[in-house]
Amino acid sequence: MAALRAAILFLVFAYATASVLKAKPNILTNLMRERHPRSIDVSAAHSLINEPKLRVDLSPKSYKLELEPIMENNTFRGRVIINVEWESESKEISLHTHQDLKILQVEVRTKDQINLNDAPTILDAKTRERHEKKPILTIFLSSSVPKGTVGEIEITFEGCLEVDITEAFFVTTFDDITGKSTKLVATHLRPNNARKVFPCFDEPAYKTPFEISIRRPKNMIALSNTPLKKTEDIPSDPDSVWDHFETTLPMSTYSVGVVVANLTKTDSMVVDTFGNKIEISIWCRAEYMEALNETLSKVESTFKEISQFWDLSLPLKKLDLVALPYYTGVKSADNWGLIIFKESELSSRGYFKLSQELMYQWLGGLVSPAWWSEAHINKALVGYLSASTAIKMDNGSELDGKWPMTILYSLYYEFSKRYPHSRITGMKQETTCSKIELLFRMLNYTIGEKAFKVGLQTFINQKKYGVFTSDDIWKALHVAAVEENTISQSMCVKEIATSWVTKDRLPVVSINRNYQTKSAVVNQRVYLRERPHDVPGQDKLLWWIPLVIMQQNNLNFSNTTPTTWIPKTKDLTIENMPRSDQFIIVNPEEIGPFPVNYDEKNWNMLAKYLMSSSRLSIPVNTRAKLLHDAWNLAYAGDLSFATALDMTAFLNKERDHLVWDPVFTMIDHIGRHIDSSIVHKKFETYVRNLLTPLYEELGDEKKDDESWKINLRSLAKTFLCRAGYKPCIEEAQAMFKVWMDASNPDEGNPISNQYICPVFKWGSKEEWEFGLQRVINFPSSRRLNERTYLLKTLAGCPITSWKIQKLLNITILEENGNFTDNDIFLIFSMLTGGSRGYTTLFDFLKNNWDTIKIRFENKTNLWDNLISSATSVFTTQEGLDLVTKLYVSRQGEFGSAEHIIEKSLKNIREETKWSVDNLPIIEDWLNVYLKKAAAEGKDDGKFIGYDQEGKEMN
Template structure:
């Protein structure tokens, strides 16, 4: 996994367990995430008890239960025996109790660290980590965990060893003594030893940001650098941290080249890009271009045939996100490749270009290029793999910035009812349009402008009708969006049929998101304005927004 474990599984766990309703969409995920959690607990105990004690505990378990049935408790009890024999835990800590506090909940904790700089102490508290709004989760106030609290200080970074943890009891605060002076940072839970994000007071975040921008940056291991970046962005997204702090934590990336540290960046660009309003997209895309273009140009310059897989993957990801953000060299290259397909004698036999080139063309290219792609979907031969058609349709719907392209697709599929498009295709189109402000805003306007026709045609097909209303109304994030959806509801009250409760739920959720936007969007915009004004990257390689 090229060093990406446990980041890959851990981040998925963070996102799933911070939702209002974990596993609500895919119940089959529950077993998989339960196994992942156990996997991460084994890793946690391997760090906190020490590798030798951890192995000793497993040997005790294997010897005592060989040729016999066993339960999970037998494993935890064996680890506890080894830990007590080796004096790795206090008498009041029980490994089974610790493990159960994690296993029994489909949630993860958020740890808050408040430093008291006058007496060199810090108070550590915990609460349920909730990322998806609103945070009105039942019993959230009663949930708590047994936590290993491992502390790394700026003054002992060179040691590189994991210090035995303090154990934080359920529902209790933990006071850490001997905290560094006010000009030195501390890090809790380095290396993602336990599966929880950490929030600090503003001064400690500032110390971390400044250190990461210095030449000493690599003294903090790459997995911990990735954690600090990932925690900051996700805490801001969840409303726990200012976006000024979160964006400041990305400033060191101009000198960062380790792929593990970059790994969470692409996810967060995607998440925030989907969440912010259309009014900020131009500035956010400019930020992405300034952030990624130096890395990409360096990766292209040093490209080799026998290079490591992680390097190829990092180049590919960087190119994909730069293309989405309007990086001209990428757009031109994609259009050159696309033209070969357009000039082919039999274009329906297959596309001669990589999938990576298709989205940039549909997003930034001409209407003629996009229309060519639409005709390939309409004329798609049954002899070819249907997955290729699905990918093409997804990009036709999800990539365009121009409303003209989206309206054309909606006209031909929903109004004209073209025979080559199925109900499943409609679901796919709706899903892709919810991924961008341009997409769901265009879909909403299309619904408003064609209300009578669409209602008459689809209200009896409740799955399709409900999906249309959900996709068109649920994704707005601002007060202006709330006004639009409310106006639609008032204008057609009583006409929504099976989707009446859907639009009512949309309005409730948008109201919560609008509060988040009112609080955060001005902060984000001010930071982006300042960042772009101080950037020395030339604009000639960027699409004008």
């Protein structure tokens, strides 16, 4: 979380006036990535969905696999014997074999099913073919093999160990306790890397037993999925041995795991609640063992908790958890019975990552997805159950409210775009998994925790050792819900789930009460935040939506039984609403992943209640939801900003960080959208009046401060500093002077990055030009990301035109050789962050058109990016007039960017309409607020401001 907050600090500073629609959703996406590190497995599995399946002429029944890593030259040899059965008559055998795997010898043998002890028949299999573009090896037999025949395929092979990435069969190096450089090898075969290591039927549905043997140096240990059965000396090589492991239970090829390394261990014999014994071992390099002192007990307690949830023992004799030095995989290698972690992950204090990897032993190992298309369902269910387990294990202190709200906020932003995932297509599978994870959470609440748990237990018992599809899960949950009488006979869990799984959208629910008849009309539609709201086919998108309704006279938030469901219809009328002087809250605690809008009277009653001493009777997540929904619905044009701003009044009394978390996002969004208007100055005064009491009450940081307090203080300081909070700026300038006074400032930056942007924004010409020289003089011996950060802040932080103008002159007009095309791309991107940046860039383009055209004549990417950055971010009529005038005056000269300027004009018209509709309402509300604040003596001179030329206004 500290890394996340640092990212937020950077983005807030560096994009001092950046576009809200670009900046903050990315912050929340980073937040989601921290909670759910991007899964290469899921993304890769998605690309495999359309991969053609292997021929079904024969299927594997077991594997005997021998691997011989040769660390000296980063290669390996191997032999695999696959026992197979012909499902239909065929004279061809196709199996997965990566193009880089060298096949040395192939032999195919069949056996007499009646007399299995007889010598096998060797078939003529000398002809084989490697597909040029697909990882397929085809073996052609001289004659057809009848259906039902059993036999075996023996293949010897060799390949290269991976040295740059820790996947497939890889080798890496670390220094042992004596300082000696030591190599190790290990495997990470998810989702389809087994074919890189040995020829196989590399599809998840082919679950078979494996008999694995590993050749290793005597001074190392070898680990695999099962306990060691025996060790065999090698007469020709006295320094090596063969380790033969017990035969595994049926498992998919991606579950095969191997480690050969010089490691030490601590272990414990764990007896689960069913009396099953399993030896759990923690392996690491000797000098790291102290860092894992508490890990074993955490593993034991978490393992028992998960075993108890599934009501099923894990059918393994041992479970090895390995902290592997220099393991760089985004995700742990969760092989069945052998999990490979990064050292920092296994030694971390939290429980989530540990719960997640242990959960995969049951859901992924014991039962496995039938095809790649089910990988996101598997990951989503593991994610939800792991979060629930982690919350139980440490009372939620690790997740500390980040789950589920953080994930949900990110999904709201992404799925409310006109084109979801258009900017971050690689995240599509992650957001899909997160959405389904929240679907499981919703089902747990709405069909009841008992039915949900019983349903999943039934599912895993029915499918253990086998494979599953999502239908198997929905069916088991449905049966349990019907038996518990938590859904009606007319409902179907599969239909409910499908309505959420199949859409890259989320709904918004609107409640309009009739206070005379004590009824309400409920409406559902697609939630669209990004304008224009012209998504094709949106009227046809409907969901099964649970309506959990809290009434003011009975605020029992422990009762999550839906009052009713919206059964994939647009409108529904509900009765038995409370008296006209009492509010309702729909979807408390974000039970379902959808925002809720109310009629104005209900919103006003909620705002008034939150200002009262009774507001704590509404749980913190629900208070956060009400605030988040109000602001985002207003931003989308579905609610008056006066109402949304009224909902912030209780923040003067609110100190829970979970409620404040979305506040900073909302301030950023609105502030950046209106920063080119006169209303922005009034809005900043409102913001600093809002944040100053909070920040000053939090006080100076103390050693024993909880993480939430540190994070909240940091965010409050960041936003206050951005608004010109004098103590913050003076502190930043004092620290910056240390750098300026350094004898050799180019050797490195001696101050924290947090101080740089405030100085470049509010500081002097001398300070900014000092930073510019550091970029120009940046030595090649330093890390390039330090220069990138400095350049970002030089471009993105200033609110004075001359600084931006000078940077553009140097990099474009003067063509300073210290700046690359990538630097120019970065500068353009940063200048879109706020009105001072993009208006200065626009003026620069307009005033230097001919020179820039020549400069970028052969660089259409730069030209296109410049036109987009300089014209697309305006939000007012004045901006529309400027861009229109440029378009008309330079008609026919835009070249490759013609479509870009036309798109910019279209977008600006939409944003201008938003400004016309909302700025007067925001300004009127702020006028009333500021008049009252002035009467109360707020905004007491602790803030400074500069005009566009950098002159101090206070």
